[in-house]
Amino acid sequence: MNFNILFVLLLHIYATHAVLNQTTLTKKWAAFKQTYNMHSFHPKEENLRKSIFEKRVEKIEDHNERYMKGLETYEMAVNRFAAFTEEEMLHYTGGPKVSPKNRTSGSYILVNFSSLLAPRANAPSSVDWRELDKVSPVKYQGECNSGWAFSVTGAIEAHYRIKYGSKFRLSEQQLVDCAPEWNGCWGADMDTAYEYIKNIGGINYSCDYPYQAIDSRCRYSGRKPKVTIRNYGYLWPQEKVLQHYVGTYGPVSVKIHAQKDFVYYSDGVYYSEKCSNFLLNHAVLVVGYGTENGEDYWLVKNSWGSRWGADGYAKMARNRDNNCGIASNAFVPIL
Numbered sequence: 001m002n003f004n005i006l007f008v009l010l011l012h013i014y015a016t017h018a019v020l021n022q023t024t025l026t027k028k029w030a031a032f033k034q035t036y037n038m039h040s041f042h043p044k045e046e047n048l049r050k051s052i053f054e055k056r057v058e059k060i061e062d063h064n065e066r067y068m069k070g071l072e073t074y075e076m077a078v079n080r081f082a083a084f085t086e087e088e089m090l091h092y093t094g095g096p097k098v099s100p101k102n103r104t105s106g107s108y109i110l111v112n113f114s115s116l117l118a119p120r121a122n123a124p125s126s127v128d129w130r131e132l133d134k135v136s137p138v139k140y141q142g143e144c145n146s147g148w149a150f151s152v153t154g155a156i157e158a159h160y161r162i163k164y165g166s167k168f169r170l171s172e173q174q175l176v177d178c179a180p181e182w183n184g185c186w187g188a189d190m191d192t193a194y195e196y197i198k199n200i201g202g203i204n205y206s207c208d209y210p211y212q213a214i215d216s217r218c219r220y221s222g223r224k225p226k227v228t229i230r231n232y233g234y235l236w237p238q239e240k241v242l243q244h245y246v247g248t249y250g251p252v253s254v255k256i257h258a259q260k261d262f263v264y265y266s267d268g269v270y271y272s273e274k275c276s277n278f279l280l281n282h283a284v285l286v287v288g289y290g291t292e293n294g295e296d297y298w299l300v301k302n303s304w305g306s307r308w309g310a311d312g313y314a315k316m317a318r319n320r321d322n323n324c325g326i327a328s329n330a331f332v333p334i335l
Helices: 003-035 045-067 086-093 113-117 147-164 173-179 190-200 239-248 259-265
Strands: 073-074 109-111 231-235 253-254 266-271 282-291 295-301 313-317 330-334
Touching: 045 259, 086 259, 086 282, 109 295, 109 313, 147 173, 147 190, 147 282, 147 330, 173 190, 190 231, 190 330, 231 239, 231 253, 239 253, 239 282, 239 330, 259 266, 282 313
Parallel strands: 109 231, 266 313
Antiparallel strands: 073 266, 231 330, 253 282, 253 330, 282 295, 295 313
16 A cells, blocks of 8 residues: 555544544533533633543543553542642642641640550451441532541541430531631641630531631631530551541541542542652541452541542542551541
């Protein structure tokens, strides 16, 4: 075959494939906007968002091909963040990166392995507090870096269910407005919230102090119904301590290093070699642990809505050198 003819044929095949691929991406973009109710873009912003979306889709599909070949431990999926800019993602994972080595203040109780062994010797091999109806529903923090507040309210809600059978929803907005020394929507650490709740004498219910996903003035009222804690504990930063506490007592507030790829998690056991054990930027709630296809995992409840991950939850690698620092900065309410 003449070389020029072959070149033209190959060029035609490539162009046809590119057109088909672009058509598929355009359909996916339209479906994405429909799913997440994104219809009011200015033409310039539309082009920007579509370009970001297409790059993310390509990244997700490449990752999932590796997952199908057994080269990755978890699967990704398109979600609400697929058209977010890097700056917008800071509202979810851009808070202060906390190093547990800097922990020098607070009235917390240190919980180490020996103190856990005293009352209860053996933790179960797996646990899921959702199955016992001890975990409140998944919530959505919106464009406010308040995962720390949701981690704390989720832990207190769970421990009240475990100890007293009480079901309620607490006010994350109170913590955002009142607990940190800086703007709560730019992130904080869980001990800031626990210390505040302990010192102020309680936290209101969300029905009395609803969530707004913005920084506002503190409107806490001690005259309205509230929930109290006696103190809070800081877990010694080891996975075996975290496992023993979750398995025998209940969910634990933790802070993790949430990498960009974590944002698109959908299934499997999340593991990242890029994760830091110390630069922690997002708080979640550990509600269980187990083993799946030979991979030990932590079951974590996120605050990015039920459309994220596996109905709002993720399985994160366990017993893999404290991956993503999941045991590095862990706190629990003491009722």
